[in-house]
Amino acid sequence: MTSAPTLQPKFLPRRDDLGLVAVGFSGGQCKAGVDAAPMALIESGLIDQLKNDLDFDVTYDGQVHSYSEMIPADDPDHRGMKKPRAVSAVTKALSEQVYEHASKGRFVLTLGGDHSIAIGSIGGTAKAIRERLGREIAVIWVDAHADINTPETSDSGNIHGMPVAFLAGLAKEEREDIFGWIQDDQRISTKKLVYIGLRDIDRGEKKILKENGIRAFSMHDIDRHGIGRVMDMALGWIGTDTPIHLSFDIDALDPQWAPSTGTAVRGGLTLREGDFIAECVAETGSLVALDLVEVNPALDEEGAYETIRAGCSIIRCALGDTLL
Numbered sequence: 001m002t003s004a005p006t007l008q009p010k011f012l013p014r015r016d017d018l019g020l021v022a023v024g025f026s027g028g029q030c031k032a033g034v035d036a037a038p039m040a041l042i043e044s045g046l047i048d049q050l051k052n053d054l055d056f057d058v059t060y061d062g063q064v065h066s067y068s069e070m071i072p073a074d075d076p077d078h079r080g081m082k083k084p085r086a087v088s089a090v091t092k093a094l095s096e097q098v099y100e101h102a103s104k105g106r107f108v109l110t111l112g113g114d115h116s117i118a119i120g121s122i123g124g125t126a127k128a129i130r131e132r133l134g135r136e137i138a139v140i141w142v143d144a145h146a147d148i149n150t151p152e153t154s155d156s157g158n159i160h161g162m163p164v165a166f167l168a169g170l171a172k173e174e175r176e177d178i179f180g181w182i183q184d185d186q187r188i189s190t191k192k193l194v195y196i197g198l199r200d201i202d203r204g205e206k207k208i209l210k211e212n213g214i215r216a217f218s219m220h221d222i223d224r225h226g227i228g229r230v231m232d233m234a235l236g237w238i239g240t241d242t243p244i245h246l247s248f249d250i251d252a253l254d255p256q257w258a259p260s261t262g263t264a265v266r267g268g269l270t271l272r273e274g275d276f277i278a279e280c281v282a283e284t285g286s287l288v289a290l291d292l293v294e295v296n297p298a299l300d301e302e303g304a305y306e307t308i309r310a311g312c313s314i315i316r317c318a319l320g321d322t323l324l
């Protein structure tokens with residue numbers, strides 16, 4: 001049984017005002033199917049759970065956006081990036097959708113899609129919170145991967161491995177049609193970025209994390225301290241006076257719990273550790289936006305149900321659902 005959360009959010013005018021954006025986009029990586037995740041999450045009852053169990057007033061345009069009209073027929077590689085114009089156009093459009101909700105004071109839930117879409121969701125949140133409250137957001141990035149490659153450090157060229165670099169201004173591009181649209185008010189500070197669950201980091205990324213002093217809690221840290229202590233440290237680093245955007249990649253969970261994802265890595269979070277992270281962030285009252293990305297129901301079809309269920313559970317926990 002669930003009951004509506006009562007915690008009043010610190011940075012939102014209403015507890016129950018939620019904007020949902022469903023992003024059926026897979027162009028930040030090579031595997032088809034991740035675009036089907038929003039519909040799979042919704043069909044499993046997510047919106048009804050938000051409305052009926054958690055008492056949210058959900059604003060949703062009723063469609064999974066594919067942005068097909070924005071995808072150019074010809075999209076050659078640029079600085080090694082694959083499908084750069086498509087990802088740029090989609091994330092720009094998404095940043096405006098998220099901004100639209102966030103500027104009205106709504107909590108914004110973005111369902112992906114691959115993790116490249118965080119360029120849009122976080123960019124939109126960062127801009128709206130700056131305008132509305134004059135504050136910089138913090139980002140908690142829960143993921144097996146750091147997704148902080150620049151186009152030059154990336155081996156694959158897949159942009160879902162680069163969103164943090166573009167958001168933090170570590171990667172920049174002049175061309176308007178290839179992320180040149182990203183302005184300072186959409187960017188985030190590396191000082192207010194915290195990673196949890198890392199275990200598959202590229203060499204170039206390790207260097208970037210070290211050089212920028214970015215706070216990161218790997219699976220090693222979780223093994224050493226336990227998830228409770230890690231959450232205390234992560235939230236302590238951010239402080240109690242900063243709005244938080246939580247970007248949750250389902251591949252942070254161990255493939256035992258979330259097998260249907262494009263770049264699964266063994267040795268990950270348990271189902272409860274994933275929920276616990278979301279519960280702890282919810283308890284701060286500082287959460288203003290959430291992404292749930294990289295569920296791919298087409299991969300490991302047997303595990304798709306479990307993966308979707310895990311995704312719904314993380315979303316509910318982040319939105320204030322509690323065990324008791």
Ligand SMILES: [Mn+2]
Nearest residue numbers: 115143147249
């Ligand atoms: Mn990711």
